[in-house]
Amino acid sequence: MKDGKFLTLGIESSCDETAASVTADGRQVLSNIISSQIDIHTLFGGVVPEIASRKHLENIDKVINGALEEAGVSLDDIDLIGVTHGPGLIGALLVGVAAAKALAFAGDIPIVGVHHLHGHISANYIAAPDLEPPFTAVVVSGGNTDIVDVRDYNDLELLGASRDDAAGEAMDKIARVLGLGYPGGPKIDALAKQGNMHAIDFKRVTLEKGSYDFSFSGVKTHVINYVNTERQAGNELNNADIAASFQLSIMEVIAEKAVAAAKEYGRDKLALAGGVAANSLLRRLMEEACRANGIEFYRPEPVLCTDNAAMISCAAYYKFKAGHVDGLDLDAKPVLDFDRF
Amino acid sequence: MIILGIDTTGELSSSAVLTEDGKIYERHSDDRMNHLRDLIPMIRDTLGDAGVSLGDIGTIAVSAGPGSFTGIRIGMATAKGLALAQGLPLAGVPVLPGFAAGSPEGTLVCSMLDARRGRVYAGAYTSAEGAEAEGIRGIREIIPQGIYPAGEFVEKCLGMAADLSEIKSVEFFGNGVDRYSEEIASRLALGQADDDKAEEYGDYAARKRSYTVSFAPPERRYQSAAQTALAGRDMEPCHYSRVEAVYLGRTEAEKKLEAHELGVKKSKKAEEEEIMELPPEDEKITYRRATAEDAAAFAELDGACFAKGWSENSFTDELEADSCFVAAENEAGRVIGYGGVTYVAGEGEINRIAVDRMYRMRGIAGNILKICMEDAGNRGVTDITLEVRESNRSAIVLYKSFGFEVEGRRKNYYRETKENALIMWKRGSGDSDSPAEQAGSEKGKAGEE
Amino acid sequence: MKLRIKNESETRRFGLSLAQELEPGDVVCLVGDLGTGKTALTKAIAEGLGVTENIISPTFNIVKEYHSGRLPLYHFDVYRLGGPEELYDIGADEYFDGDGVCVVEWADIVAEAIPEGSRLIRIQYGSVPDERIYDIGETE
Numbered sequence: 001m002k003d004g005k006f007l008t009l010g011i012e013s014s015c016d017e018t019a020a021s022v023t024a025d026g027r028q029v030l031s032n033i034i035s036s037q038i039d040i041h042t043l044f045g046g047v048v049p050e051i052a053s054r055k056h057l058e059n060i061d062k063v064i065n066g067a068l069e070e071a072g073v074s075l076d077d078i079d080l081i082g083v084t085h086g087p088g089l090i091g092a093l094l095v096g097v098a099a100a101k102a103l104a105f106a107g108d109i110p111i112v113g114v115h116h117l118h119g120h121i122s123a124n125y126i127a128a129p130d131l132e133p134p135f136t137a138v139v140v141s142g143g144n145t146d147i148v149d150v151r152d153y154n155d156l157e158l159l160g161a162s163r164d165d166a167a168g169e170a171m172d173k174i175a176r177v178l179g180l181g182y183p184g185g186p187k188i189d190a191l192a193k194q195g196n197m198h199a200i201d202f203k204r205v206t207l208e209k210g211s212y213d214f215s216f217s218g219v220k221t222h223v224i225n226y227v228n229t230e231r232q233a234g235n236e237l238n239n240a241d242i243a244a245s246f247q248l249s250i251m252e253v254i255a256e257k258a259v260a261a262a263k264e265y266g267r268d269k270l271a272l273a274g275g276v277a278a279n280s281l282l283r284r285l286m287e288e289a290c291r292a293n294g295i296e297f298y299r300p301e302p303v304l305c306t307d308n309a310a311m312i313s314c315a316a317y318y319k320f321k322a323g324h325v326d327g328l329d330l331d332a333k334p335v336l337d338f339d340r341f
Numbered sequence: 342m343i344i345l346g347i348d349t350t351g352e353l354s355s356s357a358v359l360t361e362d363g364k365i366y367e368r369h370s371d372d373r374m375n376h377l378r379d380l381i382p383m384i385r386d387t388l389g390d391a392g393v394s395l396g397d398i399g400t401i402a403v404s405a406g407p408g409s410f411t412g413i414r415i416g417m418a419t420a421k422g423l424a425l426a427q428g429l430p431l432a433g434v435p436v437l438p439g440f441a442a443g444s445p446e447g448t449l450v451c452s453m454l455d456a457r458r459g460r461v462y463a464g465a466y467t468s469a470e471g472a473e474a475e476g477i478r479g480i481r482e483i484i485p486q487g488i489y490p491a492g493e494f495v496e497k498c499l500g501m502a503a504d505l506s507e508i509k510s511v512e513f514f515g516n517g518v519d520r521y522s523e524e525i526a527s528r529l530a531l532g533q534a535d536d537d538k539a540e541e542y543g544d545y546a547a548r549k550r551s552y553t554v555s556f557a558p559p560e561r562r563y564q565s566a567a568q569t570a571l572a573g574r575d576m577e578p579c580h581y582s583r584v585e586a587v588y589l590g591r592t593e594a595e596k597k598l599e600a601h602e603l604g605v606k607k608s609k610k611a612e613e614e615e616i617m618e619l620p621p622e623d624e625k626i627t628y629r630r631a632t633a634e635d636a637a638a639f640a641e642l643d644g645a646c647f648a649k650g651w652s653e654n655s656f657t658d659e660l661e662a663d664s665c666f667v668a669a670e671n672e673a674g675r676v677i678g679y680g681g682v683t684y685v686a687g688e689g690e691i692n693r694i695a696v697d698r699m700y701r702m703r704g705i706a707g708n709i710l711k712i713c714m715e716d717a718g719n720r721g722v723t724d725i726t727l728e729v730r731e732s733n734r735s736a737i738v739l740y741k742s743f744g745f746e747v748e749g750r751r752k753n754y755y756r757e758t759k760e761n762a763l764i765m766w767k768r769g770s771g772d773s774d775s776p777a778e779q780a781g782s783e784k785g786k787a788g789e790e
Numbered sequence: 791m792k793l794r795i796k797n798e799s800e801t802r803r804f805g806l807s808l809a810q811e812l813e814p815g816d817v818v819c820l821v822g823d824l825g826t827g828k829t830a831l832t833k834a835i836a837e838g839l840g841v842t843e844n845i846i847s848p849t850f851n852i853v854k855e856y857h858s859g860r861l862p863l864y865h866f867d868v869y870r871l872g873g874p875e876e877l878y879d880i881g882a883d884e885y886f887d888g889d890g891v892c893v894v895e896w897a898d899i900v901a902e903a904i905p906e907g908s909r910l911i912r913i914q915y916g917s918v919p920d921e922r923i924y925d926i927g928e929t930e
Contacts, residue, residue, distance in 0.1 A: 015851065055879060057414050061421045061582050075426055089852055091411055091881025094377050095418045101381045102422025106395055143850030164829070165847045172849070173824050217829070217847070224825035225919065328385065331378040335855050410881040457887050458905065588878065616792040616923060619800050701807050732813055734860075 002073055008080045008320075009067065009103070010313025011060075013096030014088025014116050015143075018059035021309035022071035022078070026317030027126050030071035032303070032310040033063045056095035064099065067309070075107050082316020085113030085326075086336030093332035101328055110325045112316040117338055118156065121148060122315035123308075124271040127300030131271065135298075136262040140254060140282065141274030141306075142168035142185075145214045147261045148338075150271075153318035158338045159261055160212025167250050168276045170216040174223050174246055178239050188243045189279050195240030197248040197281075200226065204249050212257050219249050247281050255285040262295050271298040277305040342399040343391075345423075346570025347384070349376045349416035350408030350436055351454075351516065356384045357566035358391035358398075359574065366391040367567045377415050384419075395427060402573020404564055405433035406587035407462040407486075408454060413586050421581045430578035434569045435475040435587050437486045440514040440557075441466035442477055442572035447509040449483060449552075451498040453517030456488055461517040462589050463487070463494045465501060467508065478575040488589055491521035495528050502552045510553045516563060518556050529554055620699055624672055628712060631666035631679065633657050638668070638676040646695040659683055659692060665716040666692075667709045671700070680709035682717055682725065689717045691727035694736070707739055714743060724768045728754070731761040740765055793924040794916060801827055804924070805834020808909075812839065812891045814861055817905055819897030819929060822913030827922060828895040829867075831911070835893060836863055848895075853882055862890030869896045874903035904929055 001007065005024035012019040018035040035055075068074060083100035086093060097113070104111035121137045133155075137148040145162040165173070168185055175184025180191065202222050205215045223246050230237055262270045270290055276282065277299055290297040304311060346357040346367075354376045355369035368387045370379045388394060403420035406413040417433070424431045441450035446468050453461040464486030466474055472481040483501050484494070502508045513525065556562065631639070636656035644650035659681065660666055666681030680694030691713060694706045717725055727745065729736050737747075745765040754762035795801050808818070818835070820828040833845045839859035848854040848867040856863040864885045868877065877883055877900045885892050886905050897904055912925040 057417055057421075057586060060418055061425050064422075064425060065582075087851075089880045089882075091414065091879065094411060094881075095414055098377060098380070098415050098418035099422035099425075102419045103426050105381045105385060106423050106426030141850075162846060163844055166850065169847055169849045177824055221825055228825075228915070328381045329378050331375070334853075335857075410878060410884055414881065614792045616794045618794050618796075619803060622803070698807065698811070701810060735810060 001079055002077045006079050006317070007071075007073060007077055008082055008313040008317045009064070009075075009078045010114075010309040010311075010316060011064065011081070011083040011096045011100045012116075012119065012307060012309040012312045013056045013060065013092050014084045014086070015092055015307065017307040018056045018063050018095070019307065019309035019312075020063040020067035021313050022067050022073060023126070023310055023313040023317065026314050026321075027129055029126060029310045030073070031067045031069075032308055033066040033070065034303075034306075034308050035059045035063055037303070056092050060095050060099045063309075064103075075103065075109075078103075078107065078109055080316060080320050081109050081111045082114050082313050082319075083111065083330075084116050084119060084312050085330060086333030087116060088334060090332060090334040093334060097330060097332045101330060105328055110320065111328070111330060112319050112324060113326050113330050114312045114315045114319065115336055115338060117144065117146060117148070118315045119311040120144075120273040120305075121150060121156070121271070122318070123273050123300045123304040123311035124298050125314050125318075126310055127304055128271075128298050131269065131298055134265075134267055135269035135271055136258065136265060136267045137271045137273060138254065138258045138286075139274040140167050140272070140276035140279075142166060142172065142276075144168075144274060145216070145254065146338075147212045147258060149261065149265050149267070154322045154324065156338070159265075160214065160257065162214045162216065163207075164215055164217035165220055167214070167216060167254065168274075170220045170250060171247075171276070173220055174243075177224055177227055178237075178242060180239075180243075185276060185279065188247055189281065191240050192244035192247045192281065195238065195242070195244030197241075197244035199238070199241035200245040202226070202246055202249040204253050206253060206256075212261055214253065214257070216250060219246070247279075251279065251282040251285050254282060255289050258286065259289045259293055259295065262290075263293065268294065269296045269298065273300065273305060275306045278302045342574075343393060343397050344400050344402055344570045344573055345384070345388075345395075345398045346402045346566035346568075346573060347380070347416050347420055348404040348436075348564045348566040348569045349380065349412040349419075350404045350406055351412070351564040353563070354380060354383070354412070354416070355564075355566035356380070356387045357570045358387055358393060359567070359570035360391065360393075364391075365567045365570070367565065369565070376412060380415060380419055384423075395423070398427070398429065400432060400573065400578045401429055402432040402434050402570050402576070402578075403584075404436050404439070404566075404569045405584065406436060407456075407589040408436060408564065410588070413588070417584070417586055421584070424581035429581075431581040431584045432476075432573040432576040432578040433584035433586070434572045434576065435477070435486065436564055436569075437462065437464040437515075438466050438475045438477050438480055438482070439564075439568055439572035441468065441474075441480045442568065442575055444468050444512075447507055449498060449502050449505075449508045449511045450514060451484075451494075451511060452486075452514045453491065453494060453521070454515045455517050455520040456589075459490055459521075460488050461491045461494055461515075461521065463489050463515075463517065465498050476576050477572050480575075486587075486589060491517060492524040492528060495521075495525050499528065499554075502554075503550070506551075508552050510555065512555050512557050514557045514562055518562060525556075617699070620671060626677070626700070626703070626705060626708075627670050628667055628708060629670070631660060631668040631681070633660045635666070635668050635676065635679070636660055639666075639679045642676060642679060642697060643693075643695055645697065647693075664692075665713055667712045669696070669700075669705050669709060678705045678709060680706065680713060682713040684717075684720065684722060687722065687724075689713075689722045689725035691725060691740075706736075707742075710739065710743060724766065726764065726766045728762045728764055730755055731763050737763065737765075743767065791926045793926060795922045795924055796916075797920050798827075798830060801830050801922070802834040802837070805831050806838040809835045809838020812861065814889050814891070815887060817886055817892045817894065817908035819904055819908055819910045820893065820895045820913065821898050821910065823915075826913040826915060828913060831913070832865055832893045832895065835891075836865070839863055839891065852880060853885065862888070864888070864890055864892045866892060866894040867896060868894060868900050871899055874900040876900075877903045901929075906930060 010021045021032045022030040139146045145167045147160045172184035180187040344359040357367040437452040440452040451465045453463040465484035469481035474480040474482040639656045640653040664683040669678035678696040682689045745767045749764035751762040841859035908929045
């Protein structure tokens with residue numbers, strides 16, 4: 001506790017990023033340190049440690065100390081530790097979980113394991129202080145395209161997920177085919193603005209009626225075949241048109257299903273999350289669809305959409321408040337179902 | 342100074358408390374799959390055994406590697422977390438020289454950890470006052486830590502022991518001892534007194550040695566938190582943010598190719614290969630009795646299916662002997678499967694059945710076996726045996742379906758792969774029909790009654 | 791060996807058949823451009839191993855584990871990695887000597903970490919749409 005507020009230290013290391021954050025009363029961010037975005041000079045005064053992607057063991061103590069320092073608190077003030085315990089890469093997850101357990105044991109602090117997806121959804125609570133369940137959540141990222149019905153903070157149901165390539169992956173792959181470089185999503189977004197999204201009709205796969213699942217590998221293949229055929233025929237490609245048309249075929253399906261889910265479950269709020277939430281077309285389509293259907297639309301700022309620990313801290317806070325707490329035998333789970341809990 | 346030791350680099354993980362008067366309390370986990378889950382509870386319990394709290398600990402010593410990548414991470418991340426929380430210094434203990442901490446003078450400590458594919462993470466050290474190796478005081482490096490072919494490392498150790506007069510004994514530590522015991526034994530001729538064997542095994546014949554050689558007894562042979570704590574006591578700990586893991590990753594010389602090219606073994610055939618097609622699913626397969634003329638085709642098929650295929654001559658011998666061999670041909674007349682039973686002293690032995698990989702999963706092996714069994718039945722041979730690799734699941738299932746049962750096992754029978762062979766028998770006057778026919782004849786019998 | 795695979799159905803047959811041969815510790819490398827069907831082949835291998843879970847692209851997660859088959863299946867996609875060192879960072883190297891089967895898409899990116907004697911399948915586009923040529927060999 002500090003200044004009468006309940007402090008949660010969140011730790012995230014499920015894939016690329018090593019991150020730590022301190023939040024007050026769940027939603028107020030006191031610090032949000034992410035390994036790839038750290039301003040190392042100011043924090044470490046000159047000596048630049050090697051901070052690279054997935055160097056979790058090297059980064060973990062630095063991000064934790066950074067989070068405590070920036071929040072102006074010490075470990076003694078921390079009331080709860082939240083850590084992503086799955087799903088993700090085992091070699092990455094275990095660094096965060098091991099460090100979190102050590103802190104919990106040493107400081108005699110309760111610890112809560114958080115599902116990475118639950119973290120993404122919770123980013124919206126930070127971004128919109130007035131947002132409360134129930135609502136429909138859509139998480140769109142490199143590895144996920146999920147629609148979740150959020151009944152309550154700890155009562156969530158996965159309505160649909162990607163059956164093959166996630167939206168972000170498909171974007172990255174098409175970006176590569178078009179020679180746009182990595183990361184592909186933002187590049188496709190930028191290039192698409194110069195193109196005509198109706199120039200080419202890439203098929204949309206909506207799957208069976210009533211399904212909230214997604215399948216983008218068909219579209220991906222369609223675009224690749226189109227590009228290959230045109231190249232073989234010696235035709236010049238209009239990359240901007242391809243990017244725009246491809247992007248539309250993906251984002252349109254996501255927006256449609258998201259709104260359909262909100263309507264079916266009677267939700268008047270729809271929250272977007274995940275790295276692809278930054279996509280301008282997706283945001284525009286969702287805003288339009290929500291407005292047309294009387295649904296309130298929420299979307300956090302970019303830094304909360306990509307992997308970070310503030311969202312984990314927030315999710316942990318609400319889990320703890322509802323009485324969920326884990327023991328010192330908490331384990332990392334590379335495969336972790338998104339159960340209702 | 343009370344030291345907390347942590348080791349998660351080997352198969353078992355452990356935690357230990359080393360008190361100021363040298364007493365050790367240690368616990369270990371036997372569950373190699375759950376290092377992460379069990380470590381903190383184990384540390385808590387070890388502190389309890391020692392009657393101390395985390396606040397009484399002055400330094401944390403953690404094994405920094407080499408060893409299991411995930412293991413190293415679990416230990417080091419935990420140690421960093423504890424050190425951060427308590428504001429304690431951390432000693433990252435290199436495992437290989439760590440084995441030498443506290444060893445008696447005159448002993449060459451040879452640490453070898455399995456690095457797979459015939460190699461070991463290894464190094465050799467002796468106790469030496471005033472010296473230091475890899476940050477541990479009181480130890481001298483004799484062979485630097487690195488990745489070595491197992492046999493080569495052992496030779497280096499014995500060579501050093503022979504050269505250095507102060508070495509009176511050589512002791513081997515680490516799971517490399519278990520994994521490469523043959524390589525070690527062959528270079529030591531352990532227990533061999535005859536001259537012949539001594540020559541066969543080279544210069545390190547037992548009777549010429551000026552030193553004794555032993556394997557550390559199992560209770561001391563592997564990494565342990567207690568040993569880590571002891572070694573850590575002889576190190577200068579530092580700030581936890583500066584402790585690095587010891588991976589001993591591949592050196593530049595080990596990297597085979599540049600620019601991400603997967604090297605491919607040259608195939609035996611010519612470079613301009615014909616592009617084959619998947620055979621149609623409904624292709625008709627014909628089965629016929631094989632003759633000695635099929636030897637060449639069988640040898641070729643065998644060579645394609647198995648690491649050590651039979652030669653054409655071996656097949657000729659079998660085909661000309663008292664046997665029944667079956668050839669399965671595709672529509673183009675190419676032999677795509679074979680199998681056979683050889684008769685000796687009134688018993689039958691099923692030779693292996695091979696099917697071209699393009700034609701698997703079509704029941705061809707079963708059909709071949711059926712014909713062989715029928716032939717045996719017609720000849721009145723009722724006891725039939727065969728050998729099969731223990732890991733050849735699908736073959737074992739097939740043979741069982743024909744009434745074969747496992748009666749024995751030959752260890753390391755298949756030398757190339759160090760696999761065991763299962764000896765299966767079908768005995769008695771039971772049906773040599775296929776399972777379907779057995780079921781049919783059972784029904785028939787019931788009907789007759 | 792070079793094999794002409796005419797359509798998705800043949801991809802599936804090939805994958806099912808290959809799965810029968812796989813033992814613990816086997817590594818299968820799949821190399822080929824985007825869209826050549828590395829994941830489709832992996833799905834067929836998974837089916838052949840009796841995996842009931844849906845195989846999804848591991849591009850972002852780098853490795854996904856499936857335990858419902860007769861052997862654990864570790865499906866890698868190292869597209870996002872810069873080289874074999876990054877594979878060691880995430881502890882993936884240990885899967886290769888483990889208790890299951892590893893299928894590695896884009897294995898050429900982490901070539902140095904691939905065990906000798908692993909199966910290698912290079913997939914190329916064929917002369918007609920849907921057709922692929924599998925070049926099957928062993929790594930050295």
